Amino acid sequence: xxxxxxxxxxxxxxxxxxxxxxxxxxxxxxxxxxxxxxxxxxxxxxxxxxxxxxxxxxxxxxxxxxxxxxxxxxxxxxxxxxxxxxxxxxxxxxxxxxxxxxxxxxxxxxxxxxxxxxxxxxxxxxxxxxxxxxxxxxxxxxxxxxxxxxxxxxxxxxxxxxxxxxxxxxxxxxxxxxxxxxxxxxxxxxxxxxxxxxxxxxxxxxxxxxxxxxxxxxxxxxxxxxxxxxxxxxxxxxxxxxxxxxxxxxxxxxxxxx
Amino acid sequence: xxxxxxxxxxxxxxxxxxxxxxxxxxxxxxxxxxxxxxxxxxxxxxxxxxxxxxxxxxxxxxxxxxx
Numbered sequence: 001x002x003x004x005x006x007x008x009x010x011x012x013x014x015x016x017x018x019x020x021x022x023x024x025x026x027x028x029x030x031x032x033x034x035x036x037x038x039x040x041x042x043x044x045x046x047x048x049x050x051x052x053x054x055x056x057x058x059x060x061x062x063x064x065x066x067x068x069x070x071x072x073x074x075x076x077x078x079x080x081x082x083x084x085x086x087x088x089x090x091x092x093x094x095x096x097x098x099x100x101x102x103x104x105x106x107x108x109x110x111x112x113x114x115x116x117x118x119x120x121x122x123x124x125x126x127x128x129x130x131x132x133x134x135x136x137x138x139x140x141x142x143x144x145x146x147x148x149x150x151x152x153x154x155x156x157x158x159x160x161x162x163x164x165x166x167x168x169x170x171x172x173x174x175x176x177x178x179x180x181x182x183x184x185x186x187x188x189x190x191x192x193x194x195x196x197x198x199x200x201x202x203x204x205x206x207x208x209x210x211x212x213x214x215x216x217x218x219x220x221x222x223x224x225x226x227x228x229x230x231x232x233x234x235x236x237x238x239x240x241x242x243x244x245x246x247x248x249x250x251x252x253x254x255x256x257x258x
Numbered sequence: 259x260x261x262x263x264x265x266x267x268x269x270x271x272x273x274x275x276x277x278x279x280x281x282x283x284x285x286x287x288x289x290x291x292x293x294x295x296x297x298x299x300x301x302x303x304x305x306x307x308x309x310x311x312x313x314x315x316x317x318x319x320x321x322x323x324x325x
Contacts, residue, residue: 020323020324020325021323021324021325022322022323022324022325023323023325024323030323043324043325044321044322044323044324045321045322045323045324046292046319046320046321046322047319047320047322048264048265048317048318048319049264049286049289049291049318049319049320051263051264051266051284051286051318054284054285054286054289055285058289058290058320058321058322059322059323060290060320060321061289061290070321072321073324073325075324075325088299089292089294089299089319090292090321092292092299092301093290093292093321094302095290160325161325187325207325208325209324209325210325
């Protein structure tokens with residue numbers, strides 16, 4: 001899918017880096033990181049308000065919402081019904097129609113429950129949401145979800161927050177090859193190299209959070225990730241050389257000996 | 259009357275009988291929040307028209323940082 005922009009449903013983006021907003025040490029650092037990343041899509045979670053402290057600062061309320069599209073997630077849901085409820089709450093804000101369907105099936109690995117994820121997507125599509133499911137590197141589930149009509153597929157590179165990079169680039173490349181909708185590699189990215197590699201595979205975007213929020217210098221890492229995503233995409237579009245087992249000289253043979 | 263707000267029991271006087279009153283009481287009218295009343299989402303323009311009864315369950319949620 002060679003294209004200069006990222007199209008998700010009716011939304012069009014220039015940036016292919018999606019940034020999570022969790023775990024930043026301060027709003028100031030976060031605002032700087034978001035700015036230098038040049039992201040256009042920010043993820044959020046939906047949670048109960050602390051009714052005893054109504055004046056607590058909130059990152060979203062400090063954002064210029066004309067500059068960003070919100071991608072709320074359904075994190076916290078362990079079945080389709082809970083995910084649908086969270087999605088409806090998010091949409092009722094009137095701020096977004098995109099939803100990252102995240103239905104966790106296991107507390108230790110935080111791997112997504114494929115069956116509940118599928119069921120949630122089915123319902124949310126009926127209700128008119130722009131649906132972006134977070135899945136593991138399951139090639140067949142990706143196929144079934146795009147047949148169902150989701151607007152993007154978001155397979156994980158490795159477990160959420162693990163920073164292990166692309167554990168199964170082979171299966172991710174199968175998902176990308178068969179894709180009829182954008183593929184966004186979500187979760188498990190640790191370094192700019194991981195992000196670039198994901199883009200070199202042909203992914204349409206990368207969603208990351210901890211890799212930036214948890215870096216020693218989150219602002220610098222946000223810039224590194226921006227450049228990595230751009231470099232990886234350029235490299236993919238440019239078309240890599242085939243791998244060979246042996247050397248092939250870069251300097252001509254003609255004119256030898258000197 | 260007594261209602262449950264985000265899982266906490268709360269005593270409300272009679273004039274606080276609509277969602278709008280509750281939001282004013284909690285100083286949340288200026289915040290980006292979403293209200294659910296007995297499991298049904300209440301859009302902002304219906305805060306005034308949604309009465310609260312004894313024993314009602316109200317959830318007030320907002321967006322927080324997340325990946």
